[in-house]
Amino acid sequence: MNILSEQQARARQLSLPRDGLLTGVSEQFIAELQLQGTFVEYNQQTIVNVGRPADYIFCVISGRVDLSRRHDDFGKTHVATLGPGQWYGEREVFLRVPAEEEAFAAGEVILWTIPPDILRDLFFASPGAVQLLFNFGILVAQKLATKTPAEVA
8 A cells, every 4th residue: 555645646647536426516625525535556455354444435546446245154256346436435424334345456556535534524514515425325325225125234
């Protein structure tokens, strides 16, 4: 893991995507949001461990993040791959619970990360955050809608 400085991020022209979860969010708030987070590089490393709460909500800037779940016999099943512009940890905005999936950097990956408590503070402090909060709610609701009733309970 390598935490990038503001200068390194600027030199690489890294920025949050303006679509997906940030659709409809003002440029001013996106700039404020980006300054509150950190760009981090991973290479073939575990980002989030199963059974532990995620320390950060993240957006994939480049590369791929593989998500997998463990079986009772400690094997793993691949459940999804996240690419640029996709987010992980949105549940942490509302509820701090152990992660159900392992997030693993499949090669070189750059993420933008923000601790859930800082994001929550922004929701209360900035009127520009209302659209992002709404978008998070839609994403969580979509994920719940795809789970079976037994998985939700």
